[in-house]
Amino acid sequence: MNFKLKDIGPQLITVIAVVLIFGFFTYNAQVNMxxxxxxxxxxxxxxxxxxxxxxxxxxxxxxxxxxxxxLVGLLNTILVSVIGIIIATILGIVVGIARLSSNYxxxxxxxxxxxxxxxxxxxxxxxxxxxxxxxxLPLPQDAESFFGVFYLTIKGLYVPAFVxxxxxxxxxxxxxxxxxxxxxxxxxxxxxxxLGKQTPVLLISIGLLIILPLLSFLIGGVDLSxxxxxxxxxxxxxxxxxxxxxxxxxxxxxxxxxSLYTATxxxxxxxxxxQGVGKGQKEAAASIGLTPNQxxxxxxxxxALRIIIPPTTNQYLNLTKNSSLAAAIAYPDIVLVFAxxxxxxxxxxxxxxxxxxxxxxxxxxxxxILMNWYNKKIxxxxx
Amino acid sequence: MFKYLKQLTxxxxxxxVLFTFTTETMAAKKSKTLKNTQKKGFVRCGxxxxxxxxxxxxxxxxxxxxxxxxxxxxxxxxxGDANKVKFTPLSAKERFTALTSGEIxxxxxxxxxxxxxxxxxxxxxxxxxxxxxxxxxVRKSSGITSTGQFKNGISACTNLGTTTExxxxxxxxxxxxSYEPVTFEKADEVVAAYDAGRCDTYTTDKSGLxxxxxxxxxxxxxxxxxxxxxxxxLGPVVRQGDxxxxxxxxWSLNTMIEAEEYGITSANADSMKTSDNPAIKRxxxxxxxxxxxxxxxxxxxxRIIKQVGNYGESYKRNIADTxxxxxxxxxxxxxxxxxxxxxxxx
Numbered sequence: 001m002n003f004k005l006k007d008i009g010p011q012l013i014t015v016i017a018v019v020l021i022f023g024f025f026t027y028n029a030q031v032n033m034x035x036x037x038x039x040x041x042x043x044x045x046x047x048x049x050x051x052x053x054x055x056x057x058x059x060x061x062x063x064x065x066x067x068x069x070x071l072v073g074l075l076n077t078i079l080v081s082v083i084g085i086i087i088a089t090i091l092g093i094v095v096g097i098a099r100l101s102s103n104y105x106x107x108x109x110x111x112x113x114x115x116x117x118x119x120x121x122x123x124x125x126x127x128x129x130x131x132x133x134x135x136x137l138p139l140p141q142d143a144e145s146f147f148g149v150f151y152l153t154i155k156g157l158y159v160p161a162f163v164x165x166x167x168x169x170x171x172x173x174x175x176x177x178x179x180x181x182x183x184x185x186x187x188x189x190x191x192x193x194x195l196g197k198q199t200p201v202l203l204i205s206i207g208l209l210i211i212l213p214l215l216s217f218l219i220g221g222v223d224l225s226x227x228x229x230x231x232x233x234x235x236x237x238x239x240x241x242x243x244x245x246x247x248x249x250x251x252x253x254x255x256x257x258x259s260l261y262t263a264t265x266x267x268x269x270x271x272x273x274x275q276g277v278g279k280g281q282k283e284a285a286a287s288i289g290l291t292p293n294q295x296x297x298x299x300x301x302x303x304a305l306r307i308i309i310p311p312t313t314n315q316y317l318n319l320t321k322n323s324s325l326a327a328a329i330a331y332p333d334i335v336l337v338f339a340x341x342x343x344x345x346x347x348x349x350x351x352x353x354x355x356x357x358x359x360x361x362x363x364x365x366x367x368x369i370l371m372n373w374y375n376k377k378i379x380x381x382x383x
Numbered sequence: 384m385f386k387y388l389k390q391l392t393x394x395x396x397x398x399x400v401l402f403t404f405t406t407e408t409m410a411a412k413k414s415k416t417l418k419n420t421q422k423k424g425f426v427r428c429g430x431x432x433x434x435x436x437x438x439x440x441x442x443x444x445x446x447x448x449x450x451x452x453x454x455x456x457x458x459x460x461x462x463g464d465a466n467k468v469k470f471t472p473l474s475a476k477e478r479f480t481a482l483t484s485g486e487i488x489x490x491x492x493x494x495x496x497x498x499x500x501x502x503x504x505x506x507x508x509x510x511x512x513x514x515x516x517x518x519x520x521v522r523k524s525s526g527i528t529s530t531g532q533f534k535n536g537i538s539a540c541t542n543l544g545t546t547t548e549x550x551x552x553x554x555x556x557x558x559x560x561s562y563e564p565v566t567f568e569k570a571d572e573v574v575a576a577y578d579a580g581r582c583d584t585y586t587t588d589k590s591g592l593x594x595x596x597x598x599x600x601x602x603x604x605x606x607x608x609x610x611x612x613x614x615x616x617l618g619p620v621v622r623q624g625d626x627x628x629x630x631x632x633x634w635s636l637n638t639m640i641e642a643e644e645y646g647i648t649s650a651n652a653d654s655m656k657t658s659d660n661p662a663i664k665r666x667x668x669x670x671x672x673x674x675x676x677x678x679x680x681x682x683x684x685x686r687i688i689k690q691v692g693n694y695g696e697s698y699k700r701n702i703a704d705t706x707x708x709x710x711x712x713x714x715x716x717x718x719x720x721x722x723x724x725x726x727x728x729x
Contacts, residue, residue, distance in 0.1 A: 036483060036505030036623045051548045052564050062552045131572075135579045154580045155538060232536060236526030238583045240536045249581065250565075327543075330567045330576070336543065340476055340568065344544025347504030349480050 029350065044346045045070070051341050053332045055248050066342050073337035074359060080254050080333065081320040081363075087259035088319060089312075092266025099271050110267070118264035123325055125261055130253040130329040137249070140231060140239040149228050151241055156248045158229035158241040165223035173216035180212070181205045250331035254323065262319045266312055273308035274300060305378050313371035317364050324360075334359060414627035416488050417461060417678060425467045428454035429487040432472040432569060435594040436707040437493050437513075446470045450491040452697040453512055453619045455690070456635040457489060460683040465690035474568050476544040479504055482622055489632055490620040493588065495546045500620075509633035511618040512694075514713040514722060516611035517550050518589040520596065523606050525583070530554075530610045533584075538563040540573050540582035547587050550613040574598050588615045593707045631677050637725040638684045642666055642693035644716055644725075649692040652685055665728055673728060684728065694723070 033040060045067040052062050057075045060068055098110035117125070137154040138144070145151050151158040164170065181204075188199035216222045229244030277300050285299040286292075326333035327340055339356045343349060420426055430438035430450055438448040446468075455465040473481050473492060482490045483505045493515075494500075496508040519539075521527045533555075541547045543566040555562045565582055567573045574595050577585040585592065589607060596602045619636060621629050642648075645663045647655050656669040664670035668682035677683070691697065695716075703709045715721025 033505070038483065038505040039503075050552065052552050052562075054564050054566070062556075131575055131579070134581065139580050234525075234534045234537055234583060235521075235532060237522065237524040238527070238537075240538070240583075242536060248565075327568055328572070330543075330565050330572070332566075336566070336568075340543050341548060341566065344476055344479070345499075345549070347479060347500070349483075 033350075038347070040350065041348075042351055044348055044351070047346075049342065049345075051345065053337055054330070055251065055332055066338075066346065069342055070334070070338045070355070073332060073334035076331070076337070077320075077323055077326075077333040077335075078363070080251060080258065080323050080326065080331065083255050084258040084262065084319050084323065085316050087255065088262040088266055088315070091259060091263035092312075092315075093270050095263060096267035096270025097274070099267065100274060114264045114267055117260050118268075122257060122261050122322055123328060126253065126257040126325055126329060129257050130250065134249055134253065140241055141237075149226070149244075151229060153241070154249065155240060156246045157252060159245050159247070160226040160228045161243070161245040163225045163227055166221045169220040170213060170216050170222045173212045173220065173222075174209075177208045177212040180208050184208070248331070250326070250329050253329055254326050254331045258319055258322060261322075262315050265315045265318075269308050269311045269315065270304075272311075273304035273306075276307045277303045302378065306375075306380070309371060309375045309378070313368060313375075316367050316371065320363055320367060321360060414625050414631075414678070416622075416625045416628035417631065420461055420488060424462065425469045426454055426458040426462065426489065427471065427487045428457075428468050429471050429473045429478055429481050429490040429492055430454070431492045432474060432571070434493060434570065434591060435597060436590065436702040436705055437594065438470070438472075438491070440470070440472075448701050449512060449697050450493060450617075450619070452639070452691050452701070453491045453632070453636055454489055456639055456687040457632055459686040459690040460635050460638075460679060461631060463686060465686075474544075475542050476568055479506060479620075482506060482620060485622070488621065488628070493591065493617045494620055495588075495615045496618050497546060505623045506620050507623050507629050508618050508620050509629055510636045510725070511616040512636055513590060513617040515588040515590050515615040515617050517547055517586060517613040517615055518592055518611055519608045520577075520585045520592045520605050521583065521608060523604050527584075527608070528606075530558075530608055530612070533558070533560055533562075535561045536563070537584060538565055538582045540565045540567070540577045540585050541587055542566065542570055542573055543568045545587070546613070546615065551586055554612045570595065571598070588617070590617075590702075590708060597707070627677060631679070634677075634684075634728065635687055638666065638687050638728060639691065639694040639697065640716075640723055640725045641728055642684075642688045643695040644718060647688055647693060648696060649689055652688040656685075662727065662729070671729070 030040075046065050048062070049064060049066045049069045050062045051069075053060055053069065053072050055076065056072045057079060058068075058072060060072045095110045095113060098106050099114070101107045101110070134154060137152060140151070140153045140155055143151045143153040149160045184199075184204050185201055188201050191197050191199060217224075227243050229241040229246070232240055232242040234240055281299055281303065282295055285295045290298065323333055324335040327336040330336070334356060339352055343352045346352070428451075430446065430448075433439050434448070434450075436448055438446060438450040440446050451468075451470070454468045454470070458467045459465040471481065471487050473487075473490075478490055478492055478494065479500070481487050490506075491512075493513065494508075495515075496511065500506060501508050519530055527533070537560065539551060539555075539562055541551060541564065548564070548566060551562075551564065565576065567576065570587075570591070573585065573587075576582060578599050585595070587595070589611065592607045596605055596607070599605055619632055621632055642652075645660070645666060647663060647666060652667055655663050655667045658664055658667075658669075661670055665673055666684055667688065668674070668685040672681060674681045674683045692700070698711060698714065703711070711721060713722045715723065717724040
């Protein structure tokens, strides 16, 4: 009995202390808010927001609710995080491998890139891309087009918009392509295990991805046309592009800054991972007659990935959280739209900040779970 | 005998009630914020991050502006020295939280007085120190001379979390014009983006446009359009729940405006003590007990006028002489065709 109390006692005291501290802060906030006549509640979420947002993935204007404004911000955060993660990963892998290259120029250039971009504060880089690089872009009326259809101007990047007919058929053909690729891969693996015969899976996959959607155009009645942006005059010296799709410069600057910055860290993870695989492993693989490509694919990468994935997960989380710097350059992410404008207009500071914190927490945990699942999948299975 | 006893006890009771009532109100007069301020020795004042004419810091860190002068007036009244103010620069987004959380005691930051702000978020507006309205600035070269020439697809830069954002929507919606709102947290970022050509127009309070125009790379290439699309009464704000502090800030501002009305300036304030006009004598602490109600001495208002000056002096020093808005417009006294009109100090 005495022994047990000694065991539980300190833990019990800790729990009580934590509960008391939280209770005190909650009570304190309650009393102060009551004294100042501030209501607490989430009812405002269904009220009309009555402010507009520059850029939204879903239909939104000021007549929608604050909750819808929250969704707009959340989706914009997810959009920039996903694009940022994809670009940062590709760039990180390329640069990480380039740093291991025996080519002097490639090696040094990659090293310079990593050292330069990871040692400058992200906010500063963001300001550079937005305020310094943006200023050098032409006004819409002076912009030279790329291929006659793309226009990069100070007001944004204008690209042709797709106008689909029978889009669903095209969509199904893509799904069909992916399903058949999975089928081919499983089949090829079986063949290799049973007969030791190799199948060119990559070539077949690419072929499937091209042929099936192409068929949907030829016999599925799918049609695609483009809406090309056209210059429109607003006033004597004020122009804008109309039609097509416009990507705001805020999104471009934010994506650039986030991915260039995070890619340096991912590159270092990749380098560490590849260098972490013992030299003997490569030599042993080569000695049994594997080609250099096979050595990389079958021996080095599977082992390197185990070292690369956990720290890279951290970088993905960092990128997602760093996207909140968007507020500095007017990209309407969740911090700007919800924890900014909506907070200001409703004055519901505690409610909105808590929702925003909970949102980032959920986003980060989702990424963690996904990456842990992948990590487990590629981990060495002890038999 | 018993007849009188009953009357006597009721009399005693009445006196007792009256006495406790007065002691209670006397205690309430000593406001918590006032006590804390006097203990600390400085007034904690929230201002903008740099709006020439309203609240702007020079290279040496000295704050000037009409909003700054309101805080200085309060410091002169309660601490006896207009320089005993600690200024906290705040963005539009941070300002109300800073006030309700107790980080500052006065928010004097070109803040528009609206119903929802006054009623919802635990704040109280004490008055108006600048009557403003929202306007638009465009490039002269665009050839736009009126908001009637705005067309679909126009992009408008503005500040985040302001009434401007809401007015802008009301305005463009009522005209049926589709627009692209680009909102920044800091005013300097709005100016930089507009200057770079990111937006076709920059919209905020007209006083703000006039003040920010100076910061543009070439101010002469820009023009503020004549239309005003909203009412923006700007004024100092205090936390709800300290009525005495609220009154001190309100009457510090009122004193500055009324002093101008009676021609009392920082230069002649002392000599006005011997004036024949009782209204003037009350304003310089030579008659009546004007400070007692706040728990202050009798010369609190004299100190404001001597150290900060009257409203006209403050306007001239900060807004007119700096070339921001030489014409006082509605911010002229009611006796001179404006709408500045404050209740009498008596």
